[in-house]
Amino acid sequence: MFKRMSVLICVAAFALTTGGYAYAQGDAAADAATTAAVKTKLLGDTKVGGLSIDVDTKDNVVTLTGKVRSAAEKTEAIRLARTTTGVKNVVDKLVIDPAYKGVTDKDDKAKAEVKEETKEAKGTAGRTAENTKAVAKDAKAEVKSEAKEAKAETKEASKDAAQATKDASVKAKDVTADATITSAVKTKLLGDPKVAGLKIDVDTKDNVVTLTGTVKTAAEKSEAIRLAKSTSGVKSVVDKLIVQ
Secondary structure, eight states, X not given: OHHHHHHHHHHHXXXXXXXXXXXXXXXXXHHHHHXXXXXXXXXXXXXXXXXXXXXXXXXXXXXXXEEESSHHHHHHHHHHHHTSTTOOEEEEEEEEOTTOOOOOTTOHHHHHHHHHHHHHHHHHHHHHHHHHHHHHHHHHHHHHHHHHHHHHHHHHHHHHHHHHHHHHHHHHXXXXXXXXXXXXXXXXXXXXXXXXXXXXEEEEETTEEEEEEEESSHHHHHHHHHXXXXXXXXXXXXXXXXXX
């Protein structure tokens, strides 16, 4: 029972550990999705040169890095990031450089690269969610299996305990029956004038009576044995009487 409890505790610890791992994976997936969402906003806004701005997210905090051509462009980029769902805060590392031409939104190759990065980020988020779900499912199945085994073991232990109680009850009943037979035989021997009942010891086990002691004659011995055999509940009599 204690061993099973230890196993269940180990299983619970495993579930918590995998749960923490799944949670960490979930955070990474959420950050990747946030990065993709912010990048999409920057690329879609005509006031911002989105291809020139790098976006990085950790624990829902977005960091913007790169060069912009004006304060207005910088302000708009920060605003777009802050208003994206899931963003807690924005770290501004943008540098204003009026002379910077950078990569324009018309650069199809650059757009394709960013689009591919965004698609990959979404794919990672999806795979992470699936992995998290699988880990949780495996942990749940493991705990369920251990609980089932523990229940079966408990049931078996209860069954064994019930049988032990039953056996003890039967044994106690047998001991009581033997004591009753001993008393009945002893009473018969003491009440019969042909037998010196005080000199005969009576012992009973499993309904078998053993007579021990001394008698004066073979007739007295035969009478003592007859009295014992005719007592209710006696299966047989073991004669250890000595004629003196």
